[in-house]
Amino acid sequence: MNTGQSFLSIGALLLFSLVSLNFNSSVLSNTTVEVENKVYLTAFSLADDLIEEIKQKAFDAATVDFPTTDPSTLTAAENLGHGWWETYPDYNDIDDFNNFVQTVSAPHAENYQVACVVHYVDSDNPDQIVSTQTFYKKVTVTVDSPYLRSPIQLSHIFTLK
Numbered sequence: 001m002n003t004g005q006s007f008l009s010i011g012a013l014l015l016f017s018l019v020s021l022n023f024n025s026s027v028l029s030n031t032t033v034e035v036e037n038k039v040y041l042t043a044f045s046l047a048d049d050l051i052e053e054i055k056q057k058a059f060d061a062a063t064v065d066f067p068t069t070d071p072s073t074l075t076a077a078e079n080l081g082h083g084w085w086e087t088y089p090d091y092n093d094i095d096d097f098n099n100f101v102q103t104v105s106a107p108h109a110e111n112y113q114v115a116c117v118v119h120y121v122d123s124d125n126p127d128q129i130v131s132t133q134t135f136y137k138k139v140t141v142t143v144d145s146p147y148l149r150s151p152i153q154l155s156h157i158f159t160l161k
Helices: 003-055
Strands: 102-105 113-121 136-143 154-159
Touching: 003 113, 003 136, 003 154
Parallel strands: none
Antiparallel strands: 102 113, 113 136, 136 154
């Protein structure tokens, strides 16, 4: 084997190494994106599951048995949250989920932190939190995990009307 053939062999090995390294990098990148997508999809599913669970509850403790037409009979804004006698999963109305926090683990990622806050909102502007009772409650569920780049949030407006 002469010098020219040796250089061609070394060049071929170098080219093969670069192609192999590039291929492995692409496979790793695709796997990372796939796992990240699974984590985000799970986070969205956890948030949606909690909102769907809350949809099954009464609007307020005052409306568990009978609806009301007077918003002043609803739970005061500063008292939103579960009573001392109530424990999850036996909450009976929407505002029981105020300041609710739960840690959930899934098969491919553990320690999802699911948190929920409930506020009364203005009927004309649901992004405006109010400190008085209204027939509109905004539930915001936030899911965070060490595997997420940033937490996700889903909100839903509940109304008694």
